[in-house]
Amino acid sequence: METLAVPAISVKGLRKSYGSHRVLDGIDLTIPQGTIFSLLGPNGAGKTTTVQILSTLIKADAGEIRVAGHDLGTEPDKVRAAIGVTGQFSAVDSFLTGEENLRLMADLLHLGRAEGRRRVRELLERFDLTDAARKPAAAYSGGMRRRLDLAMTLVGTPELIFLDEPTTGLDPRSRRTMWQIVRDLVTQDGVTIFLTTQYLDEADELADRIALLSQGRLVAEGTPGELKRLVPGGHLVVRFADPDGYLRAASHVGATSRDEESLTVQIPDTGVRALRKLLEWLDAQAIDVAELSVHTPDLDDVFLALTEESSR
Ligand SMILES: Nc1ncnc2c1ncn2[C@@H]1O[C@H](COP(=O)(O)OP(=O)(O)OP(=O)(O)O)[C@@H](O)[C@H]1O
Numbered sequence: 001m002e003t004l005a006v007p008a009i010s011v012k013g014l015r016k017s018y019g020s021h022r023v024l025d026g027i028d029l030t031i032p033q034g035t036i037f038s039l040l041g042p043n044g045a046g047k048t049t050t051v052q053i054l055s056t057l058i059k060a061d062a063g064e065i066r067v068a069g070h071d072l073g074t075e076p077d078k079v080r081a082a083i084g085v086t087g088q089f090s091a092v093d094s095f096l097t098g099e100e101n102l103r104l105m106a107d108l109l110h111l112g113r114a115e116g117r118r119r120v121r122e123l124l125e126r127f128d129l130t131d132a133a134r135k136p137a138a139a140y141s142g143g144m145r146r147r148l149d150l151a152m153t154l155v156g157t158p159e160l161i162f163l164d165e166p167t168t169g170l171d172p173r174s175r176r177t178m179w180q181i182v183r184d185l186v187t188q189d190g191v192t193i194f195l196t197t198q199y200l201d202e203a204d205e206l207a208d209r210i211a212l213l214s215q216g217r218l219v220a221e222g223t224p225g226e227l228k229r230l231v232p233g234g235h236l237v238v239r240f241a242d243p244d245g246y247l248r249a250a251s252h253v254g255a256t257s258r259d260e261e262s263l264t265v266q267i268p269d270t271g272v273r274a275l276r277k278l279l280e281w282l283d284a285q286a287i288d289v290a291e292l293s294v295h296t297p298d299l300d301d302v303f304l305a306l307t308e309e310s311s312r
Contacts, residue, residue, distance in 0.1 A: 002158060003017050004065075005032070005033050006033070006069045007030045007031055007032055007066070008031045008033045008034075008035075008068060008192035009029060009030070009031040009037075009054060009065075009066070009067050009160070009192075009194065010011075010029070010030050010031075010034065010061060010064075010065070010066045011028060011029040011030075011054075011064070011065050012028050012062060012064040012245055013026055013027075013028065013062060013063045013064060013267065014026070014027040014028075014050070014053065014060055014062070014063035014064075014065060014253070015027075015060065015062040015063060016046075016053060016058075017058050017061060017063045021203070023046045023049050023054030023058075023216055023217050024049060024050060024053075024216050025110050025215075025216035026216075026217065026272075027050065027213075027216075027217070027218055028062070028218070029211065029218070029221075031192060031194065031207055031209075032075060032192075033159075033192050034127045034186060034190045034191070034192055034208075035186070035188070035192060035193075035208040035209065036182065036183075036186055036192075036193040036195060036206050036207045036208050037192075037193065037194050037195065037208065037209050037210075037211070038195040038197060038203040038207035038209070038210045038211070039194070039213055040049075040053075040196075040197070040200065040201075040203055040210060040211070040212050040213065040299075040303065041209055041212060041213035041214055041307070042303075042307050044212065045213040045214055045215065045307075046102075046213055046216050047129065047196045047213060047214070048212070050163050050194070051164060051194065051196060053065070053087075054067055054072070054073065054162070054194070054266075055067075055079075055080075055083055055085050055162050055266035056076045056079050056080055056123070056140065057067050060072070061248045067082070067083065067160065068080065068082035068083060068159050068160050069082075071117045075149065080156070080158060082158060082159045082191070083158050083159070083160045083161070083162065084158035084161045084162070085087040085161070085164070086146075086149045086153045086161065086162070086163055086164065087149075087151065087162070087163060087164025087165055087166065087196075088154075088168070088179050090145070090149045091105070091149065091152055092100065092137050092145055092149050092152065092155075092259065093137065094136065094137045094138035094150055095136060095137075095138065096136065096137060097133060097134050097135055097136055097137065098124065098129050098132055098133050098134075098135065098137055098140070098144075098148050098151075099120060099133040099134060100126065101137060101148060101152055102119075102120040102123055102152060102155060103116060103120055103146075103283050104152060105116075105152045105155040105156070105298065106119055106120055106155050109155060109156050111155070113163050116305075119155055120155075122149040123155065124151070124193060125222060126151070127147040127148070127150065127151045127171050127181070128147065129144065129148060132144060133198075136159065141174075142169055142171075142174065143173075143178070143266055145170070145171050146166060146170065146174075147177075147181070148165070148208060149153045150166070150181065151188060153179055154185075155274070158191065159191060159192065160191065160193075160194065161185065161191055161192070161194070162194045162196075163182065163193055163194065163195045163196070164196050165197055165198060166178055166182065166195070167179075167196070167197070167199065168197075168198065168225050175202075179202070179205055179206060182195075182296075184204055187188075187255060193206075195207060200299035200300050200303055201298075201299070203224070203297070203299060204224045204299050206225060208223065209221065209222065209223055210222065210223070210224055210227055210299075212227070212244045212302070212303065212306055212307070214310040214311065215310055215311060217310070219306050219307070219309070220302070220306050222280065224231035224299060227299065227302045228296075228297045228298065228301070228302060230305075230306070231297055231301050231302050231306070232268075232297070233254065234268070234294075234295065234296050234297055235267060235268055235269050235295050236266070236267045236269055236275065236278075236292065236293070236294055236295070237264060237265075237267075237291075237292070237293045237295060238262045238264065238265050238266075238267065238289055238291070238292050239251075239262060239263055239268050239289070239290045239291040239292075240263045240265075240287065240288065240289060241288035241289065241301065242262075242263070242288065242289060243260075243263060243288045245263075245285075245287035245288055245289075246260070246263040246264075246265070248285065248287060249265065249282065249285075249287050250265050250279070253265060253267050253278060254267060254268070255261060255283075256268055256269055258267065263290070269295070269296070275294075
């Protein structure tokens with residue numbers, strides 16, 4: 001559906017160099033409101049630099065950039081008032097309790113006593129921190145700390161949140177809790193999320209759109225599904241029960257690779273009908289299959305293929 005709303009972020013021709021090193025070399029981006037956008041890229045690709053520029057921490061060398069409807073160059077204060085940043089540079093003070101951290105934020109934002117208390121109580125509850133509210137943050141688990149960090153960002157009711165690696169180091173359950181919190185921010189609060197992550201499954205799970213940054217340029221952009229269709233990678237892996245079956249099948253099935261030691265062949269995945277035909281043929285030949293698995297391309301395949309291509 002076409003939307004007439006102002007994009008949460010629009011970027012045209014963003015450039016940034018450090019000395020002679022071009023870190024961002026002409027980035028164009030549009031992120032609609034109320035969506036989750038993920039910026040991916042190998043180490044040193046320029047993700048942090050992009051976030052730092054969009055969140056007004058450092059200046060771009062060139063580019064037309066609007067964040068939350070405001071021009072980044074001329075109205076940085078308005079941008080700052082509309083955004084929240086969480087992640088690597090966490091604002092959590094370990095010596096203060098969760099509640100004190102949140103109160104401090106409410107005071108900094110001049111929420112007023114009654115409104116501040118109400119907001120703090122509401123956020124403690126929402127992020128499941130009520131029981132731990134009076135404990136120092138130093139005693140919090142990694143997951144609790146992340147939740148507190150995000151809660152602190154929400155005291156100011158931002159329209160747009162930059163989430164920098166929100167689940168790095170968390171256990172699987174805490175990761176899932178965090179994912180649900182992020183989804184709720186979008187569906188319940190209408191917040192836009194700009195997510196950087198080193199986990200491709202996280203981007204796949206959360207993002208509406210993903211852009212892949214490599215050597216200062218966006219080398220691909222689209223929905224997770226669109227990106228996966230960019231690279232071939234779907235294949236079947238069949239392991240045979242005995243060498244005889246392996247040899248007979250390997251010469252027949254159009255394997256793209258085979259491994260005699262493990263009696264395994266890899267076959268391009270050409271769909272359900274082809275798979276049925278293959279199984280029927282194996283059956284007719286009385287060839288025993290020990291194991292069969294279907295591998296669909298994932299974002300790892302995309303990431304490796306496209307970042308490799310661009311560095312060549
Ligand atoms: N203040 C700075 N001075 C000089 N070079 C810098 C500075 N900040 C970043 N760089 C360089 O810019 C490039 C991009 O860095 P950036 O931190 O944006 O990458 P990244 O994609 O966030 O990487 P990572 O995944 O490792 O965090 C790197 O080569 C880095 O060395």
